[in-house]
Amino acid sequence: MTNLPFKAVAVDVDGTFENDDKEYDHQMFKQILHQLHQHGAHFIIASGRPAGRLIEDFSEFIDSVDLVADNGAVLVRDGKIIRTTTFSKKGILQFVDYLRRRYPGSTKTLLVSGVKHSYFLKSTPPKFKRSHHYFYPNSIEIDDFSQIPADDQYTKLTVDYPSKVRRELEYGFNSRSVEKVNVTTSGWNYMDIIRQNVNKAAGLKEFLAYLDVPRNELIAFGDGENDIEMLKLAGLSYAMANGQDSVKKIAKFIAPSNNDNGVFKVLNKYLNKA
Incomplete structure (x- = not known):
């Protein structure tokens, strides 16, 4: 059992997890990911980016994270696509x-x-x-x-x-x-x-069911309108300080900006308390 108030983390990438230069601190992520796993928590990347781009972005962590790509149209586990929702x-x-x-x-x-x-x-x-x-x-x-x-x-x-x-x-x-x-x-x-009916929240629901994690034990971070359904789904929801006003209105909390390692700072706060 974990002392954390969540068992799964879901993060958007652009404007949320990565800074404006499309970069993130790999060493800091490695440390946080290790601590989360020690507490039995799962990490899910939920992005509008395609699976191929995300697999490259998180290549060194691909066995430790799940991916909700193309805004929920593609789900990836262990580096392999497990479901797609497609057009003809x-x-x-x-x-x-x-x-x-x-x-x-x-x-x-x-x-x-x-x-x-x-x-x-x-x-x-x-x-x-x-x-x-x-x-x-x-x-x-x-x-x-x-x-x-x-x-x-x-x-x-x-x-x-x-x-x-x-x-x-x-x-x-x-x-x-x-x-x-x-x-x-x-x-x-x-x-x-x-x-229609495809979004990040729909993809996350499938992973949460597989992981046996209730939605109230999900913490989610986002900045754009394609994150709204995901933030509404989560028990703990954070809009980034740089996020759109419409997103800030529905999130329960505000995280520091993507250029200020906002996701890492919030997660470290919970990890330090645990």
Whole structure:
């Protein structure tokens, strides 16, 4: 039994666990992870990043953490994908066509995330190509989205477009399509499009059930709107000081910013008390 008030930790990555330079203190994480495991607590990374990127980011800890990737569309345990929630190729192309007609120019920054590879247009501006290649290391440039292969599994679409339209986009597409979507944002203009009812909380519920940890014994950290369901799920919820106001309103506590090792400071506080 643990003296900690939680048995599982869930953290977002960008703007939460990592600083603005996309870095984290590996040695400090190693120490905290060791202490958490001594208390019987589990650690779960819950991010909008794809599984391939997260496996690289946490390569030295991959046997000690679980991953909720693509905002809950992909679950990874022991470095292996154990579940995916996907779109059909037809559904992807229907969404791309809707974007192209309803929001002209939006597909220039669009990325389609698959399990094998991710895909974006050769005509994508260089700024977004660099971002796509970093976050999606298995990405491929194509001439047209009709070229995405039929044998991949498509988990998410990402587009750089003013996120104020996300509800309009979600409602407009869902009123026309059998494959319904959930449109979320991590705090920038980037919108993530995943299957309806898919989110970080849904992925975490599966891990909590597997680990036999009740939701009131989960502590979660986040900064963006794609973290809201996860923070609502957790017994202990922390919004980062740098987080969006909408996230701070629903979290029970505020953690120091991502540039001030906020996650580590909060966890160390609990570990020192234990």
